[in-house]
């Protein structure tokens with residue numbers, strides 16, 4: 307029976323393993339991860355304070371428990387450094403291992419801007435449980451937090467921190483939070499609501515440098531403003547982990563390139579999740595990886611299945627101002643049309659032929675998200 311190796315035990319790796327086991331309990335399955343292999347829901351990292359969760363209590367199952375549940379071997383604290391496509395083997399800390407099918411579910415890494423200043427190396431970012439543990443330990447010693455990036459993740463962390471008594475500054479290059487994901491009135495309403503909860507926005511601005519000033523950090527903005535803070539958290543986005551695949555000769559763009567069957571440019575090697583680009587789409591969030599895992603499990607089980615994507619809205623975890631966004635996954639020309647109601651804002655993004663390409667909903671109107679999604683053509687039909 308074919309031996310499948312999955313690199314990565316994030317949502318992509320574990321979801322695929324579960325889907326595989328629904329179809330076949332016998333075949334050899336090995337998962338390898340360079341972290342501790344805990345199963346957790348990454349989206350909860352940005353609302354864990356509000357939910358009363360810590361890094362430890364976010365863990366739903368240990369690697370040992372997952373290994374039993376999945377009838378799989380799981381190698382933790384093991385880094386894979388190389389793929390040899392000719393020999394069909396990978397090299398990791400424990401030596402070389404052969405595969406019949408290899409699945410890359412190795413995620414993405416925070417983008418790091420080389421800021422000036424002698425404390426730039428103290429900037430934190432949160433993309434896994436260990437990062438979160440470090441953040442929570444630092445938070446215990448912080449009265450002030452400055453967040454770089456007022457996108458989805460930055461606003462979610464700002465909202466979550468507002469449930470504590472730290473003061474919060476948030477800086478972004480764009481003139482509004484959530485940039486192109488929101489039309490102007492909805493963005494203004496979000497900013498006003500978060501501001502009224504004590505979050506200080508510095509928009510149309512940028513961090514230039516981070517300096518150490520005695521026991522605190524002094525953040526210098528592009529316009530010359532200096533903000534004293536205890537912690538700087540970067541939320542400026544992630545870049546797919548493509549280096550190992552590229553070194554092995556696999557095609558990469560914004561992610562490791564795969565076809566509709568999640569196969570890379572190399573036969574027998576597949577990719578899904580934050581590391582993968584399906585056709586022209588790199589969509590680093592949960593719904594796409596769930597669809598991909600179901601399709602790939604079917605294909606690996608002998609039932610060749612192409613992944614398809616309906617329009618997939620994202621619920622933004624800003625309970626101070628409930629919000630759902632469904633941007634077009636491709637760059638398209640269009641305009642926002644906003645309708646302000648007593649219950650919130652309903653906004654369509656439309657092209658000049660009046661086709662609905664995306665939408666945003668706020669307040670009580672977020673309940674319309676499924677109905678509105680149906681008005682949008684499938685992203686991958």
Ligand SMILES: Cc1cc2nc3c(=O)[nH]c(=O)nc-3n(C[C@H](O)[C@H](O)[C@H](O)COP(=O)(O)OP(=O)(O)OC[C@H]3O[C@@H](n4cnc5c(N)ncnc54)[C@H](O)[C@@H]3O)c2cc1C
Nearest residue numbers: 314315316317318340348349386412413579580590591592
């Ligand atoms: C704070 C935050 C909030 C989010 N909120 C939402 C949300 O509300 N809704 C939503 O849809 N999405 C959200 N997302 C995005 C979503 O969480 C991700 O799309 C998803 O978790 C990615 O899973 P993954 O398995 O592809 O990657 P990861 O979870 O990053 O897993 C990668 C795995 O690969 C392993 N690995 C990497 N390189 C190697 C190597 N060389 N050798 C061995 N192992 C390796 C790692 O150890 C890890 O196990 C959020 C993301 C963040 C950071």
